[in-house]
Amino acid sequence: MNHEVVERSVYRPLANLVIPLTVAVMALGGCAEPTAVVPAASPPSTTTVIVPSPSTTVQRVYTYPEGRYQLYGNGTVGSPYYWVWIPAGVTAPVPPPLPHTPAP
Numbered sequence: 493m494n495h496e497v498v499e500r501s502v503y504r505p506l507a508n509l510v511i512p513l514t515v516a517v518m519a520l521g522g523c524a525e526p527t528a529v530v531p532a533a534s535p536p537s538t539t540t541v542i543v544p545s546p547s548t549t550v551q552r553v554y555t556y557p558e559g560r561y562q563l564y565g566n567g568t569v570g571s572p573y574y575w576v577w578i579p580a581g582v583t584a585p586v587p588p589p590l591p592h593t594p595a596p
Contacts, residue, residue: 551563559579561576
């Protein structure tokens with residue numbers, strides 16, 4: 493019986509100290525996290541877009557001794573540019589139709 497009294501007298505103060513200390517560490521643990529430093533917002537940058545003027549001429553024919561390349565189309569989505577090889581001594585044929593791409 494004397495042995496039980498000694499155990500209670502040693503463990504009781506230890507339990508009274510450990511349990512509140514554990515609860516305090518758990519409660520304050522979230523408060524001790526470092527905070528992120530957010531830099532001040534900079535003014536928005538301006539973007540310059542350069543669009544070629546419609547008056548810009550495109551060289552449409554490149555001539556070689558064996559023939560020439562001729563550019564067709566106007567560079568839009570509906571009529572993209574494409575090159576056609578025309579052998580020397582042949583009149584220019586009617587340009588081929590644009591390939592059809594399936595609509596998404």
